[in-house]
Structures are given as C-alpha cells and as structure tokens.
Amino acid sequence: MCRETDMTELARKIAVSALLQPALAFAAGEPSFGLQPPQTFIARQIYDLHAVVLSICIVIAAVVFGLMFYSIVRFRKTAGREAKQFHSNTALEIAWTVIPCLIVAGLAYPATKTVIEMKDTTNPDMTIKITGYQWKWRYTYVDDGIDFYSSLSTPRDQIENEAPKGEHYLLEVDHPLVVPVGKKIRILTTADDVIHSWFVPALAVKQDAIPGFVRDSWFKVDAPGIYRGACTELCGKEHGFMPVVVEAMPEKDYQDWVADQHSKSAAAATAPQ
C-alpha cells in the first residue's frame, strides 16, 4: 500500500518535471529558456523589445496555424467536401498587405529609439579599450592607465575530459574586466589579427573587434556581480575558448582595485629583472 503511494508520487513527480518544468521555467524567465536577466538599461530595453515582438509573432503564428489546422480538419475530401473554385478577393488581399505593413511600422518605432540609444557613446564616465587577440582579450583603461590581458583559466584537463568540469567551465578567466557599477563605460574595440566580437549577454553588449579599426559601444551596469560571455565572431582554432568575464563592483571597491593595480605595476617596474 505504502509502496503504491510512493510509486504514484514518483510518477506524479516525473510527469510534473517532464511536462510542466519547461513551461514553468519559461514562465519564470529562467535563463536557459529565455534571454539572460538584463543588467543594464539597454539590456532591459532589448529584453522588452524581444518580449513584445515574440508576443506579436506568437499571435500571428496562432492565426496562421489556426487557419491551417481549421482547413485541415474542416475541408477534407473524405468528409465529402466539394472545393469552391474562387481564386481572388481584392479586399482580403489588400487587408493582408496593409496590416503587416502597420505591424512592422509599429515595431520599427521602439526599435529605432533603442538603436539610437545604443549608439550614443557620448559623455562616458570612463573609457576602456578592448583588443582582441587569437585567443585572448587585452583591456586598456584609457583614463586609469591600467593594462592587462585576460585569457581562459579553465584547466586543459577539464576540456580533455580528464578532470571533472568546474561550475564556470569555459566561462572563467585569469583577469576579469573590472568596472564600477552605475558608471557609463565606453568601450573601444579593435583587434590585432582577425575579427573578434566582445559579447556579454546580460549587459547586451556585442561589438565586433576589427583589426585596423576602432569601434565603440557602451554599458552601465546596474548591480555588482560577475557577468560572463564569450567571443562571438569565429576567430580560428580557439574561438570557443576565449571567454569574456566582467566583474562589476561598487565605486569604492573599484577605486581600491585601481590603487591595488597601480601599486602592483609600480612594484613590477622597480623589481629587478
């Protein structure tokens, strides 16, 4: 008796996890089924834009698939249906040309606002130059005179399946990009060899790093935290192994970090070679 209850309980759990979990996760906006939780002003706009466009597309899909399945069920030859031989309807055709025009115009308006805001790199609080190399990043703090490389810190034996993989497998670096929260940070991207692309999903920044050219973008992080991304432009053999890690911290901690970096580089400069 007791065992039977356990079995039903187990069956219920399996059913719930198999059927409801994805749906619940989707509703709760769990990262693996939607965009990552946005952490900047622009990221929130993109998150909302995506939600709006997706909803409109789901409605359109519902109409299209609704009509399709209705036809499939209703207008079957086996149900004795005779085909009606019409082949045009001007009013209808104008309607389904004009309505999509209005929908896309409606979508273009908020998207245009976001495009303009994303491109507005004026009046930054600080500027960081990001250079892509095969296969690491170099961060140059233009205002603070800090300069270092950032490369993958996942041990090789984890990649080769010779050791268990860590929590942040392939999304961890030796020296993350450290930034203060609440400051407008302008990034200048360029590259030394081939094209790379600097991408942090939660910050909604993806800017190509192009050899010989400098491009810019910006972000302002809302809350302290560690935000992980990766190179998103195919850049050769180790393309999959050049993560981006951004550590955002309160202004005071950031200033401490800057001072710490300065003293380290001073020590390195005076140390005997």
Added chain:
Amino acid sequence: MQVALDNVPAVAQLPHQGGILRWIRTTNHKDIGTLYLWFSISMFLVGGLMALTIRAELFKPGLQIVRPEFFNQLTSMHGLVMIFLAIMPAFVGFANWQLPLMLGAPDMAFPRLNNLSFWLLPFAAVLLVASFFAPGGATAAGWTLYAPLSVQMGPGMDMAIFAIHILGISSIIGGLNIIVTILNMRAPGMTLFKMPMFAWTWLVTAALLITIMPVLAGTVTMLLFDRHFGTHFFDAAGGGDPVLFQHLFWFFGHPEVYVLILPAFGIVSAVIPTFSRKPLFGLRSMVAATVGIGVVATAVWAHHMFTVGMPVAAQLFFMYTTLLVAVPTGVKVFNWLATMWQGSLTFETPMLFAIGFLFVFTIGGLTGVILAIAPVDIQLHQTYYIVAHFHYTMVASSLFGLFAGTYYWLPKWTGHMYDEKLGQWHFWLTLSFFNLTFIPMFFLGLAGMPRRIPDYALQFTDLNALASIGAFGFGLTQLLFAYIVIKCIRGGERATAQVWEGAKGLEWTVPSPAPHHTFSTPPVVE
C-alpha cells in the same frame, strides 16, 4: 527550332547511346535534371555526415571526437557543401525536369550549355571535398569566409575559392539558360500570367543568381589576391577594410538565401492547389510578392552586420528594409492558406510536406521578424538562435519544398507510384526530428550560446544533447527517403498520365513516365 525538331525522325529521338557516355554527352533536359538530382542527393549525404559529426561532438561538453581546428573545417564545409552542392543543384534539377514540361517546350533553350553547367559541378565538388586532404585541411573560416581569418588559411582555402569560381560559372550559365527558356520557349498561348508559379519563382531566382554570383566571384578573387598577390583589399595595414569583405559577401549572401527558398515557393504553389482541388489563390499578388522579395532581397544585406559598428543611419535603413521583407512573405503565406480554404483536401505525401513547409517556414519567417529588430539582432547575432532560424528557413523550408516536389513529380518521372505508406512515415519522422533538433537551438541562442564552437559551458548541456539526438534521427530518416526513391524507380503501381486527381498543367498531359522527348510539337494553351 520547334519546327526543325518535328522533322527529325522519331528514331533519332530515342536515347540510343547506352552506358556512361549517354550521361556525359546528354543534352536532354530530363537526363540533365536526373544528373542534378542524383548529384544533389549524394552531396546531401556528404554534408549530412559533416553535420552529424558536429552534433556528435556537441552531444556533451568537452572535446571528445574531433579537434577544434577540424571542427571549424566541418562547420565551414557543411555550409558550403549544403548550399552550393546540395540545395542549389537540387532546385536546378527540378528546373531542368519541370520547366520544359510545364511550359510546353521541347527542351531547355541552350541544351549544350545545360550539359556544361551540370558537368562543371563534379569538378567543383571534388576540388572542395578534396581540400580536406590539403596541408592544413579544408577552409575553417566559416562558410562566410570572413577576411582576414580566411587570409590565414592554408591551400584548402584556395581550393575552396576555385571551387566557388567553378560553381559560380555553372550557376550563371544555368541561370541564363533558365531565363531564356522561360521567356522564349513557352507554348503558344501561354502568357506570362498563365505560366505556373514554379516558372515565375525560377525566373526571379535566376535573375538573382546572375546578379549575385559575379559579385561573389569578384569577392573571392579579391581574397585570392590578398592571399597570394600582395594586394590589401581587406587588410587595414595596407589601406584595406575587413568590413568591405562582409558588405560584398552579404550582397551575394542575402539574395542567396532567397535563391534557396524561392523555387520551394514555386513547388509548394503547385502542390497545394492540386491537393486542395482549387486554383492557386491570388496568382497576381503571388507574382508581385515573388518579384518584391527578389527586389528587396538586394537591399537588406547589412542586417548580417549589425555588430560591425555601422553608423546609426545605416543600421536603421537595413532594419527597415528587412522588416519590409515580412510583407510580401506574409502575402504568400496567406495566399497558400486561402488556397486551402474551402478546398477539398487530401493528404498524400506531397501535400503533407507542403503543409509541413508552411508550418516550418512560418516559424522561420517569424523568427526572421524578431531578428530584423536591430537591437534584438545584436543580442542574438552569432548565437545558436541564428543557427536555428536559418535552418528553419533552409533545411526545413527548402528541403520540405524539395521533398514535396519529389513525391509530387516522381510518378511522372519514373512511371511508378512511390510507396505512400513509407512516404507518410518519412514525413512524420522528418518533421518530428527536425523540430527536436532545432527548437532547442532557439533556447540555446537566447541563453547566449555562441555558434561555431566545439565545446560549451555546462548550462547548455541538456539542450545540446536533445539537439544531437534529433539530428541523428533526422539524418537516419533521410536514408528512408533514398530507399523510397530507389524503390519507386525500380517498380511499383503504374502511374497514370494524370497521376493526381486535382493536378493541372501541361506536365500532366504527357504519359508517365514522361517520354525522352516531349512537346516536339508545341501544345496550344487556351
């Protein structure tokens, strides 16, 4: 020409050359169509094997089956092979078989050029596939061959460039042949607005081909010069610009995706009316939409480049033109739905694939609208969302169109009905496994997984495993398709000339199988 053919003794019209020589020397549109289709099937197998190796590697995190450098070769070559050697030749095969039959023409306009445009393909294929064995292997710069990464590649890259040159010549010749055939070889009385949609879609496709292929040829030639002749078209150190490569490439590349889908529109526009037992709804708006898509297609290319840092005005321009594509595309979908509306529907395999096409194409098209929004595109660019989106339009829509067309016209080509039960199995398995493969990729992309990586972070594990299982199911299911086709060629219930109760058009007035020469005397269209 038609008069001249009438005077040829009937015996001279028989395929009396046996063996391999018949296929090498043939100028017959049906033979050449068959060659294209078999070539395409063999290349689908090659490209499919690459895809399955990729999915096997991505089944779980870590490197287990291939090294990263070989992985990049696989993704690059999978794209090149599928686009240039599998999907494009398949549609040209359909054009060869069907256009003369549908237009009431005795053959293509330039039969010898037709032979040449096919026989260039095997050489290109050998060159491309053999590049795997070149020092350093095949090109690993992605099918997009972005400079300066492509400048770094070994001799495999040069082999790919020459293969693209040969394929370009083949496409241009083929495109010209198709345009001339459609414009000049129609049966008396068949005005442009009486010709089938398949001819219309191919007319626009061929016009796009001869517009864009020379641009691609020029672009890869500039790349070749940068690699070997000391030029600096794409090298900033010498005054060049890597982004120029992308502009040139996508001026080709975006219309190219319409080249891969427009003929499928034509096939579906033939299949849906037949099995709805109704004429195609809105023929004129269908034509206008096809031409409209063709025109807009040449002005949307930089939506592939929203992250390169273009000026605001350029971003907005390309966002608006891209959104505009949704309008003619929507018109087409609604026209197909209206064709089914109040029809008398039956669901033989061609119709199943046509409806399946409508389903996956709508998903591909709507995710295209989502991606047209530039800020959203920037978030999703170069992630698995893109991979899912373009596989919905290309694999699903183009391939479903090809399957619909194959089952639809196979009885006409072979004289036998295919095995309907197996055909239905093929459809349901293909549809299920396709969605199992690519729906997870939308979620992977939203979560931020980049494409073209041989290994990934742990939060992407489950969805990747699911996609890999789907991919293997999808791949194996296609062996069933090969079996159905071979079984149909070798025998089966005899097909009538009409084949399908609701089929309309000149191709159904000739016997099944279609004789080696048809319409030596042009039919008169009322």
